[in-house]
Amino acid sequence: MERNLAKAAQYLGITRPKLIDLMREKGLLNERNLPAYPTRDREYLRIKDGQWWHPELGMQYSQSTRVKQAGLPWLAEQLGLEMPEIPATPDRRDVA
Template identity: 65%
Template sequence: MERTLAQTAAHLGLTRPKLIARMREKGLLKGNLPAAPERDKAHLRINVSPWYDEKYGMQYSQSTRVTQSGLRWLAEQLDIDLPAIPADRRDVA
């Protein structure tokens, strides 16, 4: 599962602008895209969304997505304490 920056910010207890600002300060984002996509590809991904415009033809927008493993990694990079993950008790006999 991948999350948008807005979803990630909510999960980390921040607003989207504050998350982006902190990620830029740490050198994780350049603009709103990953600064080092090859280095951080296990945690941050560029999502390309194409659409067709009658006047200009195919258009493409790019946005950053955070992978499931990237949540904890990002919290560590930004010095944010995440709540403990509750134990899964479904398989207890």
């Protein structure tokens, strides 16, 4: 599961602008809010390429940062944030 920066920030209990500021301070994002080191951090962050057709301007392209599931605890550690407790899911095999 991947999250955009807004959902990752919500999960970490901060706002998207605050997350971006913290990630830029640590050198994790560049000025376009894309991973500064996409190869080094590929286990945690990725660039999502998007495209759409605009009736007057033609094909439009965009890029955005996605945080992978393994990237959430890594990001919290990098930024000095507390990870929220994830409730344990009961194992369905444990039956009477």
